[in-house]
Amino acid sequence: MSHHRHGWPFLLLSLLLSPFESWLPCGYAGGEVGAGHRVLLYPHSAKVSSIVSIKYRTGYHFQPPKNWINGPMYINGKYHLFYQYNPGSVIPGNKTWAHSVSTDLINWLRVEPALDRTEPYDAKGCWSGSVTILADGRPAIFYTGADGVKNQAQCIAFPSNDSDPYLREWTKLDSNPVIRPDGPGLNPSQFRDPTTGWTGPDGEWRIAVGAELNGYSAALLYKSQDFVHWSRVDHPLYSSNSSTMWECPDFFWALPGNSSGLDLSAEVPNGAKHVLKVSLDSCDKYMIGVYDLEHDRFVPDTVVDDRRLWQRIDYGNYYASKSFFDAKKGRRIIWGWANESDSSSDDVAKGWAGIQAIPKRIWLDSYGKQLMQWPVEEVESLRRNGISHQGIELKKGDLFQIQGTDTLQANVEIEFEPRTLDKADPFDPSWLLDTENHCREADATAPGGLGPFGLVVLASENLEEHTAVHFRVYKAQHKHMILMCSDLRRSSLRPGLYMPAYGGFFEFELEKERKISLRTLIDRSAVESFGGSGRVCIMARVYPVALVNDRGARMYVFNNGTSTVMVSQLKAWSMRRALMNVKKG
C-alpha cells in the first residue's frame, strides 16, 4: 500500500525504501498567519491558476504550515498541541517540537518551540513522542532524539517553570537519553515514538516504544518507578510478524458503548477493552483486545495476519495520530496529521505543507468491536448561517443543489433513508482486501441496487471538477455492509496531484437504524467525512481549480442507485475561520 510516489516520503516510505534518508516529514519557513501574497517561484499555466493561492489554506483545520502531531495534552485549563516542525524549510528535516496553546481546541496561540535540536543525542531532530501527566500533576515530555547518524533513543524533558501557564520553556534531563536501543534484536534506526505512560497494578510506570524487533514490528514495553530510570521488560507489549515497524503506537482503554474517556493513570474499570493503535503503510490501524495484567501483554480479541484487513482510524490521508485524555470534559481525543497531496515543488511554492485533521472524540461501540469518532463539539461554535431541508426524495439520477451556505468552509450533515432495502446487492468479503479498488470500480457513476448516493462537494459549474463522498449498501449474511468512498479522482484539473478514491466498509444494522448519516467538514483543501455516525472516517486533501476561481464551487446531494433514497434531514452551515496560530505577544 505504499503509494507515495512523490511529495515527501513520510515515515513508512522511508522504512521501506530509504531508512536513513528521508523519513522526517515536513518543513516550513515563516509560519505567519495568512502569509498569502507570495511571489510565484515558477511559471504556471494560464488555465490552471496557481496552487499558491491563499484560498487553499484551511480556515479551521489546525495548520501552522507544517506539522505532525506530537502528544497533545490538557493541563490546568489549557490544551497544548506539540507538533513536528522544521523551522527553516518546507522540506522535511530538522524536526523540532513546535508548541501551540488553546482553551477550546479551535483557536490557537503559537508560543515558543518546546524542544529544539541542542544536544548530540538529538542533533538530527527531536522526533515524535508524547506527554504524560505525573502523579504530582507535572507534565513530562517523552520524545525520540535522533543523533548525528539518526540513531534513535528516548529522552525526557520537564517544564522549566511550573508556574508559567503556557509552559513555554522545557528542560531536557541531564541523564538523557534515558532509553537506548540496547538488547538483542533491536535496530537503532527503527526505535521511536514513545507512548504516554500508564501505571500497572504494581504502581510502576510503563511506556511502549515503536520498534523493529528481529526484523518485525513491536511495541516494546519499558518500566520505571520514578519515570526517569527505565528498564526493558523481557517481552514486548505486543508484536507482530505481519509488518516490519510500527510508528507512533498509542495504547488506551475504553468502556464499550460509553463515550466517556478513561484516564490512563486511573484504575482500569471492569469491562474495559484495550486498544493498540499503530502507524504503518501510510495509515493508522488498530486492534481491540484486553490487557493481560498478570503477564503485562496486550492480547487482541482476534489476530488478523493480513494487515490489509486491520481496522483503520481513518481510511484517507491520516497518519501519526495520538490520543489523550481530556480531564476537563472526561473524553478521549484523537488527533492525526494529513499531508499535502500535491508535489513537493508545489509545497515549496506554497511555503506550507501539512495540516492536522479535526480533533475527534474517540470511543468504542457497544459491541466493543470498533472505534467510533466524532469531531469535538467545540467545532460547532464555528457554525453560522444554518440551512435545513427535510424529505428530499432522490430517485435514480437525481442531483439536488445545496444552496445558502458557503461551499468552501462548511459543515454538512445528512441522513439518508433508503425507501426499501430489497435491492441491496450481495456483499463479497474479498472487497475488504482493497477498498480503494472497489471504490474505483463501484464509483459514483456506476448504478447499484442501493447506492451510490451521497454528497458532491467543491464542484465546478459543469461538474468537470468535483469530489464525491458516497455510500453503497450491500447485504451480508446477517447485517448490511456499507461502503463509504471519498473519490478524489476528479477533484482537480490541476496536473501532478495524488487523487485516489479512498474507501472503507462498516457493518451496520440498517434494518433497525433505517438511516445512514454523513457528516462532511469542508475546509478549502480539506474534505473530512464521517459516515454511519462516526464508524468510517475519511480525510482527504483536494486542490480544485474552481476553488480559486471567482465563480466558486458548488455542493449537491445525489443518488445514482436504482432504489429511491430519501434525504430525511439535511443541515448545512458556513464555518467561520478560527484564530489559527496567532503569535502570543
Ligand SMILES: *[C@@H]1O[C@H](CO)[C@@H](O)[C@H](O)[C@H]1NC(C)=O
Ligand atoms: C503523503 O502524501 C502522499 C501523496 O502526496 C501520499 O502518497 C502519502 O501516502 C502521504 N503520506 C502519508 C504518511 O500519509
Ligand SMILES: *[C@@H]1O[C@H](CO)[C@@H](O)[C@H](O)[C@H]1NC(C)=O
Ligand atoms: C537543516 O539545518 C541545516 C543547518 O543546521 C541546514 O543546512 C539544512 O539545509 C536543514 N535541512 C532541512 C531539510 O531543512
Ligand SMILES: *[C@@H]1O[C@H](CO)[C@@H](O)[C@H](O)[C@H]1NC(C)=O
Ligand atoms: C515563572 O513563571 C511565572 C508566571 O509566568 C513568572 O511570574 C516567573 O517570573 C517565572 N519564573 C522564572 C524563573 O522565569
Ligand SMILES: *[C@@H]1O[C@H](CO)[C@@H](O)[C@H](O)[C@H]1NC(C)=O
Ligand atoms: C514470528 O514468527 C516466528 C517464526 O515463525 C515465531 O517464532 C514468532 O513467535 C512470531 N512472532 C510473532 C510476534 O508472531
Ligand SMILES: *[C@@H]1O[C@H](CO)[C@@H](O)[C@H](O)[C@H]1NC(C)=O
Ligand atoms: C461511562 O464511563 C464513565 C467513566 O468511567 C462513568 O462515570 C459513567 O457512569 C459511564 N456511563 C455509563 C452510561 O455507563
Ligand SMILES: *[C@@H]1O[C@H](CO)[C@@H](O)[C@H](O)[C@H]1NC(C)=O
Ligand atoms: C451519476 O451518473 C451519471 C450517469 O452515469 C453521471 O453522468 C453522473 O456524473 C453521476 N453522478 C455523480 C455524482 O457521479
